[in-house]
Amino acid sequence: MNPKPKRVQTKKILTTLAGMYPDAHCELEFRNPFELLIATILSAQSTDRQVNIVTKGLFTKYPAPEDYLDLTEEELAGEIRGLGLFRNKSRNILQTCRILVSEHGGKVPETRTALEALPGVGRKTANVVLSNAFGVPALAVDTHVQRVANRLALADSNNPLETEKQLMRRVPRSEWTDTHHRLIWHGRRICSARNPKCGQCDLLPSCWFGKSRVKEKAH
Template identity: 50%
Template structure:
């Protein structure tokens, strides 16, 4: 019995040893079973051990197979469009352009001749769709005959039309200047009001005309968004707006209010003399290094100089070469030719 017991004990020990010997192979097969749970945990972003799973582990299919890894597509790099800049950079560039233009046109001013707010108001209305030079040739005869709002309010329309004929659209302009004169007499005692909300109520007077009068007759800052101003601020990428009121707001936000009136003069003067609509004189432009549209016009300096225009104090369309057009013999900024 003892021998049988011993034999049984030995057999039991041998069985345990055999089981122990088989255990490692059983453990090797285990990963196939664990992979399913591992995949579930991996979907949550971690492995069974708690570490983060790799993209390859996340790609394991439901049946345990690993798909063939495809070539990664070319990485797309976001490229900033030309001229895109931060708000701070835009403000700095815009203000530097204005400073540069202030040195080139230190005498910039309204190119309409006037002696009082009424004359400036009427002249500005007449300047639509024509040149300031043409208006300046017309207004002496108009104001010589109708010097006050009271006089123009009761004028014979046919006589006024004949005077204004050289300005173009003379019938519509006659209605406007007679109408605004009547409104000044009836609503403002014959005086030009100094408030924007009052000025824009007058016949033929919009925000552009109102700001010309406010800035140059009353010293109240305003931005004059005429065709030159609209063209240049978009060319310089100060704004992409096309509506005059939105342009006014966008550009006004780049400058202190005290700069608005002079800024308008600088931009308009530059648009008339150098930065033309169809063929800007890029090669003769003093702010070329700051202009994102450089190259739209003539870049050859000698050819560009021939494109320059100069109105005030000279013949219409007279072409002069900078810096001689803007500096005196001592190299200092000179007033326009013919100016007092």
């Protein structure tokens, strides 16, 4: 179990993260809510870099939900074959596009309930769309956020939903979206799952995980 941080410690961690990643943002490339929705669905078990390579051509050929309606699952699967779970994603995307056209006038809904009713859209994807497309404060918990938040004792849970709830209590609402991006950037650049660069991390003085790891190496 992680040591529970004091409020002043949490503030120090958030301030340090802000200084390390002042320009942190969503690294999926999109021009509108629909493209972000599709890109986020595609990002499951794939890197943002891989998704951006695939969507560059995909969004040029199929820029709107209506453009997907005549595609078969096999045809769309061929377009996204470079990504993990591409067959499941093809089925979910086509079903989602049909729902967007038939129930939402071709627009991406702006509520969590409506978003999570779409095939392939869970809480994490809904949070990404709400925060990045519509400016609604949200804390999407992916593997990076889960790992880094627990290592910094901003959360203490193996469950993403519980981690999200704990972060929401400890991080000011106005900072939810930026903190989400900063935790992801930190996880990708320094605090990796294997061989994290603790010795190069500005957060080391505030990180129970990093300090214990450095201490173990010293012995």
